[in-house]
Each structure stands twice: as structure tokens, then as C-alpha cells.
Amino acid sequence: MIRLRNTDEWVGVLVLLAIAAFVGGVLQAGLLRDWFRPVSTLRILLPEAGTGGLAVGAGVEVLGTHAGVIKRIVIDPRQRMYAEAEIDDQARAFIRRDSTAVIRREFGVAGAGYIDVLRGHGADMDWKYAVIEANTERAPGDTVSSLIDDVRQKIFPILDDAGRAMHALADTAETINRGEGNVGKLLHDDTLEKQAEATVAQLQQLLAGVAGIITQANATVTDVHGLIRGGDGKDSVQALLRRTDETLASLQTASRSLAQAAQHAPAIAGNVEGSTANLPALLTQAQVSAQELEMLLTQLRGLWLLGGNGAAPPVPQQRLPASQVRP
């Protein structure tokens, strides 16, 4: 019987090797790094329509970079659905109060869902209770359907209108062909042409009448000339001329009187000038008198009988002081 010696020691070595292999494996897998990495919790309010394919463990991207994972999705009928995500602290700077999240799928229309957090520019987030809103990315199929609906809504009315316009055009053409309406009559009926010819004939008659009126006017002018030169109206015209002569004679007399009066005008002006020539001097004298009166009052105020101190009034300065010279 083979008996192993130092069995306990060998078993201990084996256990130690197993522990060392385990620790090495853990370190190699990076689990410890994950455990010690500082993270923050972000609540993402999910849309009313559903999670859009989001599941626990789904990634969270900020600026296209993996920045966290969804740890929990809370579905409670009493409140709105939300997901709790752990976010790397280095991504916190880009998530602000005005940031929003979009739930996308990995390959556009298929694949696992993930959250793309858009960069915010507003106030800093309060990371003690960080909440942002999430929307579901619109499916490409929905976009195409919506586009087709829009096009259908706009195109079909146009086609209907075009049909009605063509019908109306055809009706109009038929009406014209039948010689109905203004244009049809113009094309098929010669009445209008006849009416135009009749109008031209009437216009010619009218012009002949105007020529007769001009002839009569000439005769009237000739009569007026005759009246002025003599004939029946001779007395009245001559009376008019006589009155005009009288008026002119009166006017001549008036202007002669005016001329006589104008001869006195220089003398009058001279008198006025002489009267006003002394006005400046008079004003000066008045001003000086007023000033002297003021000085007299000053002197009176200085009299001891009237409560003054008897001092002589100040002598006015003859020359203006230097302070009055102003640049």
C-alpha cells in the first residue's frame, strides 16, 4: 500500500494555488475595477408608450461613449415608469438639467435597446436626485408611413382640382364651338361687326354736324365785330368806352394828388429821423439817471440817521476786472 507522505502540506499548496488562480482570474476580468469605479445614479423617466426595448443591463451612452448601465427598471401602476442607471462620474459633466435621453436600438430597427443621453448646456444636475426624460426614437417604418400619408393628403386634392379644371375647360370649348357666350358670339356671329360699322357711320354724321356748328360760330364772331364797329349796339359800346375814360381820368387825378403828397415824404422822413436820432442818447441818459438814483439810494442808506454806518458809498470801478475776460 502506497502511503503518501506530507499529504496535508500538498493539499494546502493546492488550495493556495486555487485561490491564487481565482484572484488572478478576477483581476484579469476587471471585476474589481468595476467595483471600485465611482458611479452616480441617474433616474430616466421612460415614455408612457413603454420601455422601447430597454432592459436591465442595457448600456447608457453619452456623446457616443459607453458611460453606464441600466441597473433597474421600475414598473409601478401608481407612478410613471423609470429606469435607474449607474453613470460613470466622468460623464456627469455632460449631463445637465436640460439633457434628454433617447431610447435607440443597436441596429436602428433591431437589436438590443440602449439609452443615448444628449449633452445638456443648462444648469448643473443635482446628483442627489438626478432625473431626466427619455423618448423613444421613432421607427423608420413609422416615418415612411407618415410621409406617405402626408403625400396622399396633399396630392389627391390637387388631382381632384385638376380634373374639375379640365372638365370646365372642355365645357367652355364646347360652348364656344356652339356659338354661345360672348366669345362664341364674337367668333360665330357677325352682328357685332355690323354694329361697329353702323357706329362709324353715325360718327361721320356727328362730325358733319360739328362742322356746321363751327361755321355758325364764325358767323357769330363776325357779327360781334360788326357790333363793335357800328350798327345797332354802337351807343352801348360807346357809353362803355366813355365810362372807362372817366374812370381813367379819375385815376390820373388821384395819382397826381399822390405824387404831390409824396413830395412831402422826404421832409416827413427827415422829421422822424430827427426825432428818433436823439432816442439812443435819451435812453443812455435815462439809464445813467437810473444808476445815479440807485447810487443816491445807496448813499441814503448809508446815512447814520437812517440806520447806516455813515460810510461813503463804494466808488464804481472804471475798468472791467480781469475775471470778465473769458476764453
Add this chain to the structure above:
Amino acid sequence: MRLLALIMVAALAGCSAPPPPPVAAPVDQMMLNEARAGGLAFALDRPAEAVTHYRAALARARLRDDLPSITDAGTNLAVAELRANQPEQALADARATRGELARRGAADVPVLDLVEATALYRTGQTAAADQMASLVQRAGDPQAAARASFLRGLIADAHGDAAGLAAARQALDPQVDSEQAADATELESRQQLRLRNFAAARTYAEQAASLRRDLPDYRGLARDLALAAQAAQGQGDTQAASDLYLRAGRSAAVQGNNADARIWLQHAQSGDPAVAEQARQILAALAP
């Protein structure tokens, strides 16, 4: 009885008239009247009328060949012409009076030289004005010297001469009287403006304007308002600058200082639309 007599004598002595004043030398009454009327018109801020009266007084003084009266009337005439915005005429009259003084061997009159320096400055001959003002500074009339220092400060500022401006400011003592206080404050403002301390420059300019309003010196007031506007513009406060320029231009327009009024009113048009419209109206009403 004796006591009563003593009291009556004392009362009569108290009633006695003061000794009669010494008899004044005979003068030309017309000349005196014209000179007094000129002074009155000048005091009532009617410089054009003052010019007329002072010119008549000068004519009477020349008629009398009275040198002291010619000096007084000639100086007053030039000062009134400066006030009436006729600097060219003021320069000609001041030079004529100074020439007469020189021909007759009389001493220079600092105020007359100051008038000539100011007229030179206002006609744009700043180098000659500065030279003349430096003569006035050394002439021994403290009031004329102070105003000459202020004038030299203005000229230095116009030439960008910071040292000259500082020297002029140092020559003025704001404690002496309100005139010097206003002049010193204006030069202080110009110094601050040159150093680009716009807030301080504006404060000093507004203080100077207030002092000039109390003097009154309305020409200086308008200039200080324009200075404050310049400082406000430096601060970037275009609304305030526009308003201050409008106020400066309006005051200058009323004084008949059309040249400065035009410049300031044109500056006023670059701000508030209401202010710009008002400035346009005043500009349109200005005589060509």
C-alpha cells in the same frame, strides 16, 4: 441847568454833518455817462449795447486826449467785444489801445494784455496767445495772472502738453475766489481726461459747470458741459454724452456762440432720437 446845556450841546454835535467830500477834478460828463451806460449794459449781459457805449466813451476820451480814460474805455471795449463773440474786433481794438500806450511811454496794462491773449486764443493763434499770457503771468496783477494761467492751461491741453496743463493747474489756488476755483476744477477735469480717468473727469467737469453757473460765467459753463460730455463718451455712456452735448450746444446757441454750438449740437445727434431731434431743430434755427 448846566447839565441840560451840556446834553443839548452834545445832541447838536451829534447832528452835525460829515465833512464835505473833496471836490473832484472836472471831467467830460458825456464820456462818464457813456462809460457808465456801457458798464450797466455789460452788467445786464447785453454786450452788443455795451460795445456801442464803450466805443462812444473811447471816442470822447480820444477827443479829450485823456490817456487813462483811453486805456479804460479801450480795455472795456475789447472785453465787451469778446463777450459779444467778436474776437477779431476785440483783438484789433486791444492792439490799438496797447499801441497807443506804448507810443506814449505808458506802462502795460495786464488786463489789456490778457484781453489780447484771449482774443488771440479765440481766433486760433494759440502760440501768440500763449506768449502773451506768459507776459501777463509775470506782470504782477494776481487776478489777471490767474486767468492767464487758466488760458495757458487751455492752450496746453489743446496742444496735448500734459506738463504745461499740470503747471497751469498748479498756478491756480481754488481757495482764492470762485473764479479760480472754477478754472482749477476745469483744468483738473482736463488732466483726468488726459489720463483717461473718465469718471473723475466727468465729475470735475460737472463741478466746474456748477461753479460757473453761480458766478455766472455761461461761456465757461457751456465749455464745461461739453467737457463732461467728452468724459461721458469716454465712459461709453453715449446717452449722457448726447444730453450733455445738447445742453452745451443749446447754451452756446443762446449766447450767440454759433461756432461752438454747431460742433456740440452735431455731436448731440449721435445719441437718443429725441435729443437728436431737439439738436437738429436748434441747429436749423441757428443763423448761418
